[in-house]
Amino acid sequence: MLPGYNHVRPLGSGGFADVFLYEQSMPRRRVAVKVLLPGVADNDARAMFLSETNLMAQLADHPDVLTVYEAAIAADGRPYLVMEYCPESYGRTFRTERLPVAEVLQIAVAIGGVLETAHRDGVLHRDVKPANILKTSYGRPVLADFGIAATLARSEGQEALGLSIPWSSPEVVRGTTQGTVRSEIWAFGATAYGLLAGRSPFEKPDGDNSRDAVQSRIIGRARVAPTGRGDVPASLEQLLSACLSKDPALRPASMLEVLRSLQAVEAELGMRPSPLVIPTASVIDSRHLASAPHDDSTGASQGAGAADTATHDGSTATSTTRRPRTRSRLPADRSTRTGRGGTADDAVSRADATELRTAPGARSARRRSTARTRIALVACGVAVVAGVIVTVSLATRGGGSIPTVGTISANTTADSVQFSWRDPGLGSGDTYLVRVDGGQGTTQRSTTYTLRHAATQGQACVTVTVVRDGTDGAPSSSTCAGG
Numbered sequence: 001m002l003p004g005y006n007h008v009r010p011l012g013s014g015g016f017a018d019v020f021l022y023e024q025s026m027p028r029r030r031v032a033v034k035v036l037l038p039g040v041a042d043n044d045a046r047a048m049f050l051s052e053t054n055l056m057a058q059l060a061d062h063p064d065v066l067t068v069y070e071a072a073i074a075a076d077g078r079p080y081l082v083m084e085y086c087p088e089s090y091g092r093t094f095r096t097e098r099l100p101v102a103e104v105l106q107i108a109v110a111i112g113g114v115l116e117t118a119h120r121d122g123v124l125h126r127d128v129k130p131a132n133i134l135k136t137s138y139g140r141p142v143l144a145d146f147g148i149a150a151t152l153a154r155s156e157g158q159e160a161l162g163l164s165i166p167w168s169s170p171e172v173v174r175g176t177t178q179g180t181v182r183s184e185i186w187a188f189g190a191t192a193y194g195l196l197a198g199r200s201p202f203e204k205p206d207g208d209n210s211r212d213a214v215q216s217r218i219i220g221r222a223r224v225a226p227t228g229r230g231d232v233p234a235s236l237e238q239l240l241s242a243c244l245s246k247d248p249a250l251r252p253a254s255m256l257e258v259l260r261s262l263q264a265v266e267a268e269l270g271m272r273p274s275p276l277v278i279p280t281a282s283v284i285d286s287r288h289l290a291s292a293p294h295d296d297s298t299g300a301s302q303g304a305g306a307a308d309t310a311t312h313d314g315s316t317a318t319s320t321t322r323r324p325r326t327r328s329r330l331p332a333d334r335s336t337r338t339g340r341g342g343t344a345d346d347a348v349s350r351a352d353a354t355e356l357r358t359a360p361g362a363r364s365a366r367r368r369s370t371a372r373t374r375i376a377l378v379a380c381g382v383a384v385v386a387g388v389i390v391t392v393s394l395a396t397r398g399g400g401s402i403p404t405v406g407t408i409s410a411n412t413t414a415d416s417v418q419f420s421w422r423d424p425g426l427g428s429g430d431t432y433l434v435r436v437d438g439g440q441g442t443t444q445r446s447t448t449y450t451l452r453h454a455a456t457q458g459q460a461c462v463t464v465t466v467v468r469d470g471t472d473g474a475p476s477s478s479t480c481a482g483g
């Protein structure tokens with residue numbers, strides 16, 4: 001019995017919590033209530049729950065994260081979370097419903113944006129899988145079960161966390177690391193693959209898919225097969241295969257890199273690239289970073305580096321609600337550091353080394369029992385991401401000697417518009433940032449960009465900017481066509 005809520009029906013059970021549908025009296029709405037299973041709450045755990053929940057409340061306003069309305073302790077002492085009710089979960093449908101590629105790309109960009117945001121904050125989700133992508137009543141995908149539990153459980157072993165083997169990277173399955181940005185990129189790639197293929201990457205359609213068999217394929221030499229779908233472009237297959245590289249060093253170095261590639265696939269398919277919702281440089285507290293130089297091996301520097309990239313995107317924050325938080329120096333993932341050096345590689349290492357952020361009480365909690373870990377999982381089992389919603393603007397910055405694209409011509413055909421321009425002197429590391437209607441943009445090196453009419457609502461206006469060493473040049477003037 002929860003005061004102010006009327007029980008409707010059970011929604012399901014996880015490893016450590018039951019989830020129920022309730023009707024809230026005021027405001028009147030349906031909510032999902034996640035309650036810790038009986039027998040795993042104690043005073044310490046309750047204190048941790050509250051402490052962590054307060055932290056969550058500061059962070060939980062990313063639009064693509066499941067919304068938590070309230071967290072409290074029930075009369076029987078069990079902590080509970082009141083969350084947005086989501087009628088559907090991709091965990092339930094991905095095996096039976098063939099999702100259109102465009103929908104998977106949109107889901108991936110939304111969920112990837114949450115992960116990039118989290119990584120900039122030194123936080124890893126660690127349980128990315130279709131079952132943790134829920135669908136709101138409005139049909140929007142949201143990431144759920146966003147736990148710092150990983151932090152709290154680092155010394156307690158993966159099994160205590162209910163490791164989701166089919167979606168976990170080889171290094172996580174082996175226990176070499178309990179989470180890095182690149183292991184998260186694996187899980188993200190595995191999830192996107194799963195949504196397309198209807199099975200996890202190392203499941204065999206007609207083979208032995210016992211836990212042990214899948215695990216040994218993940219840590220062994222088996223290579224991931226293509227999704228088997230004719231409508232998945234080669235570029236997307238390649239991206240998934242890169243995310244699922246057995247060697248973490250061969251995976252993309254950041255979620256942002258993955259997101260850019262996903263947007264490029266969308267553009268290739270004639271779709272309007274899905275917007276990225278990620279924080280900008282202004283959101284990262286520079287004082288905090290300056291006072292924690294050694295956090296270079298952790299998420300803090302990842303945040304700083306990523307923030308630079310965000311600046312390249314020309315993104316500007318409309319609000320700055322995130323607060324600086326303490327991060328601990330965390331061990332690097334040695335498996336991803338071999339044979340690399342220099343500045344660029346430092347950045348890579350930093351990304352790899354981004355294990356987990358330390359939340360209040362986290363260090364001592366590592367030695368606590370699995371039951372407490374589970375409490376923390378409940379505490380943080382939903383919605384924990386940075387609190388800034390970013391809108392994109394066409395921020396322009398001085399380009400120095402960066403070349404500027406001249407006239408963009410548009411060739412309109414029955415089903416598409418092709419924009420093209422002359423190469424103004426692109427350097428070997430330069431890229432074009434193509435923005436449609438002032439959107440976030442996609443990067444490419446080709447001098448043509450095609451938009452299908454189906455992807456536009458009438459006329460589309462395009463600008464092209466040369467990006468060099470992470471700095472935007474001046475944008476071209478806008479060319480509008482279509483409609």
Ligand SMILES: Nc1ncnc2c1ncn2[C@@H]1O[C@H](COP(=O)(O)OP(=O)(O)OP(=O)(O)O)[C@@H](O)[C@H]1O
Pocket residue numbers: 011012013014015016017018019032034066083084085086087088089131134144145162
């Ligand atoms: N906000 C929600 N709205 C609707 N259903 C939900 C919501 N949150 C969880 N559920 C459902 O409740 C069930 C249990 O969820 P829960 O997150 O506790 O466990 P799990 O993710 O299945 O397992 P575990 O967390 O142990 O890995 C799942 O079927 C899930 O889809």
